[in-house]
Amino acid sequence: MDKKEKYKVNLVWTACIFLFWEFGAFILDKVLNDPLAEAKLPYPHSIILSITQNFTDLMTASGLTFSRAVMGFTIGALVGFGLAIIMSLSKVAEKIALPYLIVSQMIPVLGLAPIIFTLVKDMDASRIVIAAYITFFPVAINMLSGLNSVDMDKKELLYSYAAKKRSIYYKLMVPFSLPYLFAGLKIAAPMSITASILVDMLGSKGGIGVKLLYSLYSGTKDVFWASVVTSALMGIISYFIVVLFEKIAIPWRRQEAN
C-alpha cells in the first residue's frame, strides 16, 4: 500500500460518508417525515453552509476556547515532563508518585470540572487548571516509560566517558524519550480541548461551548451543528498540530503512521 493508494482510499471513504449522511438526513426528513429532522440529523451541505455563513462568529468563539486550552495544555505538559524527569532521577519519588498517577487516571476528572469551577471562581483560571490536570497524566506516564526504556549500554558508554548526570539527560535520555513524550501529547491535545469546551458550557462568556449550550435551549434554527462540527475539527486539528511539532522536533525519526 503506497501513499497514493492510501490517499485514494481515504478520499473514497470520505465521499461515501458524506453521501451516506446526506441519504440518512434525506430519509429522516422526507421519508419518515420526522418533524425534528433538521435538529436530529441535518443535511451535511446545510451544515457547511451554516459554517460559512457564521464563519467569523464561530472562529472568534473557537479561538477563545482554543487559546485557553493551549495555556492549560502547555502548563500540564511542562509539569508532566518535569515530574517524569524527577521520577526517573529518584526511585523514591517514583514509588510515591506512580500509584497516585495511576489512581488519578481512574477518576473521572472531567466530571470534577464544576467543583473546580466553583472553587476557583474564575473562568479562565479553572479552564487552565482542568486542561493542565488532564494533560499532565498521559505526558508524565509516557515520558517516564520512555526514560526507563533507554538501553543500559548507551548509558554505560556515557558513564565510561565520565559524563555528568546533566549531560547524560541532555544528550541521551531526553532525546531518546521524545517519541514517547509526543505519544503522550497526542493523547492529551484533544482532551485539553474537550476540557476547555466543557468549562465554556459551565457558564463562560464566549467560546464555542456557549454556542453548544445555547442550542440546547433554543429552537432548531441555530448554529448548533455548525458548532459541533467546529469543535470536532478543533480536536482533530489540535492532534495534527502536535504531529507537526513532532516532525520538527524529531526529524531523525521516520514518521510511522499510527
Next chain:
Amino acid sequence: MTEKVKNVLLPLCFGILIIAIWQLGFIHAALGFKPFQLPVPSQIVITLRDNFAKTMFDTVITVSAALTGLILGCAIGFLIAVIATMFPKWGYSVLSIIAAVNAIPIVALSPIMNRWFTDGFSQKVGVVTVVCLAAMSINAYRGLNDLRPFAKDLLESYAASGRVIFLKLRLPNCLPSVFTALKINVAAAVMAAMISEYFSASTSGIGFGIKDNLRKGIMAKGWSYIVVAAVVGIILYLIVMMIERRVIKWHASQR
C-alpha cells in the same frame, strides 16, 4: 519482602500526609479558600454517611448507564476492528476515520444525543457508546494486525484457512490490546455518563447530584459525590485488571 512493604508504605504515608494537611486547614490558608468552599475530609465523610442511601441510588443510575454504554460501545468497536481486519485495503482507512471520531469532544456529543433521545438513560448510553467505541476499535485493530513476524507465514505454510488464522493467531494476539482499551474505557465511561448528566434531562445520577448540590451551594454533598465517583472508577478498573490476570496469564505484562 521489605521492598514490597516499602512500595506500599511510601505512597500510603504520602497520602495520609496530604489528607492531614487538608484536614488541618493548611490548604485553605495557602490558597485562600473558605471552609464552605472546600470542605475538610472529615466533613465529606460525615456528609456521605448521612446521605448514603440517596448517594448509592444516584450511583447505581449513573453506573448502569455507563456499563450499558460500555458493553455496547466495546462490542461495536470490536466488530468494526474484525471487519476492518478482513478487508485490509479498505479497513485501514476506516480506522483513521474512527480516530477522528475519537477527537470529537464528549461535550459536543451530549447535546446531539439530547436531540435524538428524550429520556436521560438513552442519552447517557448514547454518549458512552460513542466514546468507548473509538478506543476499542483502534486498540483491537492494532492487536489483530500486529502479529509476531513469521507467525502468519508459518500458519499459511500449513495451509491454514483464514478462519483458523483468525481464531488461533489473531484472536489470542489481540487480547492484551483489548484489555488496554477496556481499562481506558471504564474510566471514560463513568466520566462520559457524568458529563452527559450535566446537560441531559436526567434528574438523578452522580453528575446531576454534583450539579444540583453546587447550585444550592452545598459543597460537602457535591464533594461526597466526587468521592463516590472516584471509588466507582477505581473499583471498575480493578475488576478489569482481575479479569485480565485470569485471561492473559501468558502475556509478558502479567509477569
